[in-house]
Amino acid sequence: MEFIFEHEMKVRDYECDLQGIVNNANYQHYIEHTRHEYLSSRNISFAKLHDDGIDAVVARITMSFKVPLKSGDEFISKLAVQKEGIKYVFYQNIYRKSDMKLVLKAVVDTVTLINGRLGTCEILDAICQ
Amino acid sequence: MEFIFEHEMKVRDYECDLQGIVNNANYQHYIEHTRHEYLSSRNISFAKLHDDGIDAVVARITMSFKVPLKSGDEFISKLAVQKEGIKYVFYQNIYRKSDMKLVLKAVVDTVTLINGRLGTCEILDAICQ
Amino acid sequence: MEFIFEHEMKVRDYECDLQGIVNNANYQHYIEHTRHEYLSSRNISFAKLHDDGIDAVVARITMSFKVPLKSGDEFISKLAVQKEGIKYVFYQNIYRKSDMKLVLKAVVDTVTLINGRLGTCEILDAICQ
Amino acid sequence: MEFIFEHEMKVRDYECDLQGIVNNANYQHYIEHTRHEYLSSRNISFAKLHDDGIDAVVARITMSFKVPLKSGDEFISKLAVQKEGIKYVFYQNIYRKSDMKLVLKAVVDTVTLINGRLGTCEILDAICQ
Numbered sequence: 001m002e003f004i005f006e007h008e009m010k011v012r013d014y015e016c017d018l019q020g021i022v023n024n025a026n027y028q029h030y031i032e033h034t035r036h037e038y039l040s041s042r043n044i045s046f047a048k049l050h051d052d053g054i055d056a057v058v059a060r061i062t063m064s065f066k067v068p069l070k071s072g073d074e075f076i077s078k079l080a081v082q083k084e085g086i087k088y089v090f091y092q093n094i095y096r097k098s099d100m101k102l103v104l105k106a107v108v109d110t111v112t113l114i115n116g117r118l119g120t121c122e123i124l125d126a127i128c129q
Numbered sequence: 130m131e132f133i134f135e136h137e138m139k140v141r142d143y144e145c146d147l148q149g150i151v152n153n154a155n156y157q158h159y160i161e162h163t164r165h166e167y168l169s170s171r172n173i174s175f176a177k178l179h180d181d182g183i184d185a186v187v188a189r190i191t192m193s194f195k196v197p198l199k200s201g202d203e204f205i206s207k208l209a210v211q212k213e214g215i216k217y218v219f220y221q222n223i224y225r226k227s228d229m230k231l232v233l234k235a236v237v238d239t240v241t242l243i244n245g246r247l248g249t250c251e252i253l254d255a256i257c258q
Numbered sequence: 259m260e261f262i263f264e265h266e267m268k269v270r271d272y273e274c275d276l277q278g279i280v281n282n283a284n285y286q287h288y289i290e291h292t293r294h295e296y297l298s299s300r301n302i303s304f305a306k307l308h309d310d311g312i313d314a315v316v317a318r319i320t321m322s323f324k325v326p327l328k329s330g331d332e333f334i335s336k337l338a339v340q341k342e343g344i345k346y347v348f349y350q351n352i353y354r355k356s357d358m359k360l361v362l363k364a365v366v367d368t369v370t371l372i373n374g375r376l377g378t379c380e381i382l383d384a385i386c387q
Numbered sequence: 388m389e390f391i392f393e394h395e396m397k398v399r400d401y402e403c404d405l406q407g408i409v410n411n412a413n414y415q416h417y418i419e420h421t422r423h424e425y426l427s428s429r430n431i432s433f434a435k436l437h438d439d440g441i442d443a444v445v446a447r448i449t450m451s452f453k454v455p456l457k458s459g460d461e462f463i464s465k466l467a468v469q470k471e472g473i474k475y476v477f478y479q480n481i482y483r484k485s486d487m488k489l490v491l492k493a494v495v496d497t498v499t500l501i502n503g504r505l506g507t508c509e510i511l512d513a514i515c516q
Binding site: 018019021023024025026028029032047050055057058059060061062063064065068 | 279305313316320
Binding site for chain 4: 045
């Protein structure tokens with residue numbers, strides 16, 4: 001599958017833990033932010049969706065951690081997305097910028113709640129490949 | 130001023146940064162959580178207040194950091210609160226449980242927004258000393 | 259598999275995001291904290307392990323999100339652990355305390371780095387079922 | 388006092404809380420990151436300082452919150468720094484990019500620990516105005 005969006009970021013020191021590497025939970029932040037930036041690049045606001053009663057929520061996430069990011073590292077977060085049934089499945093990799101080594105490989109299944117109930121959303125259908 | 134509420138917590142390792150001590154921003158989390166637990170002890174839900182159009186927001190915060198907390202430390206977070214004009218002023222200290230050394234001394238000025246405008250709120254007036 | 263450890267926690271409001279529910283990344287924090295509390299219950303300090311050159315790191319994580327936690331919710335985080343080859347595999351479920359509904363089902367593969375290289379660690383072997 | 392460094396950032400949705408605005412503790416993250424980026428612009432690595440036994444720690448922080456940042460907001464974080472006795476005092480303002488309104492006004496007193504004891508550090512002296 002081909003990545004259709006990428007977002008560059010840099011590790012912030014407060015994201016590192018006592019092991020001196022980025023704490024795992026922050027990768028979930030990184031890939032969430034990348035999804036929202038992708039939406040934003042398609043003129044969709046995650047916050048506005050919520051205000052309109054449309055909540056995209058994560059149903060399942062799988063992450064493989066390959067190389068840890070450290071203080072000062074820059075990285076590129078890439079994204080692909082496919083509709084599978086009622087799910088939007090995001091394929092998200094993170095690469096360390098200095099050598100393009102694979103840092104993280106993630107698959108994120110999201111579903112859409114319309115006013116609290118599972119539903120489909122044309123706005124989100126339009127962002128799939 | 131006498132403390133009227135206390136809440137006991139324990140450092141979580143993800144709250145420590147690469148210096149091996151609790152990252153400063155987490156103390157703001159600790160004292161916010163203590164304020165909300167205090168509200169909760171008085172049967173006030175911060176989330177419900179928000180749903181009712183009442184937002185208590187921090188206008189100003191001063192924190193003095195005395196002794197850093199480390200992995201595994203237990204601590205006690207104490208609170209006093211006084212109404213001063215339209216502000217609710219929280220006096221909040223954190224003590225390390227093992228030796229009751231002062232960890233943090235904070236003063237937090239909060240104001241109330243009613244549907245987005247500065248206002249007063251009887252529900253919150255009732256929690257002051 | 260039988261759970262051998264449980265740890266009770268309560269949602270802190272700062273863990274909720276603009277959707278009004280706990281942000282997904284915090285579940286990774288919750289289950290990390292549970293693993294470290296389990297180590298601690300067996301007299302093993304994650305921070306001390308690190309100081310001794312032993313780093314337990316997450317290689318892979320799978321999380322299924324069932325019911326979202328909200329402001330004020332109390333929950334119980336349960337853990338089982340098995341050695342599989344050089345991996346320690348943690349099975350971790352979170353239940354909402356009010357009705358014991360399943361909130362999260364996670365499988366966490368961890369490996370051990372001894373001074374930066376993959377290795378095995380008798381201290382950690384002893385915590386497996 | 389004149390600002391000598393600025394760093395541009397954008398709100399990430401996970402930094403917003405159930406009030407729909409950036410949670411206060413994140414401003415502390417923003418200004419910490421700005422200080423470290425300033426050090427980095429002067430070829431000083433916060434992480435390397437720590438490895439060398441030099442820890443810059445925050446002794447006192449005062450923050451006035453003026454206008455809250457929301458989902459999608461871009462902002463500019465500005466910094467000035469002065470040596471006062473053994474303290475490095477950072478003056479840090481954050482402005483919302485869309486209208487340059489003042490978001491946050493902060494004063495951060497830091498001190499230097501050399502192998503755990505209060506000390507002075509020529510490397511850090513060189514970054515002051």
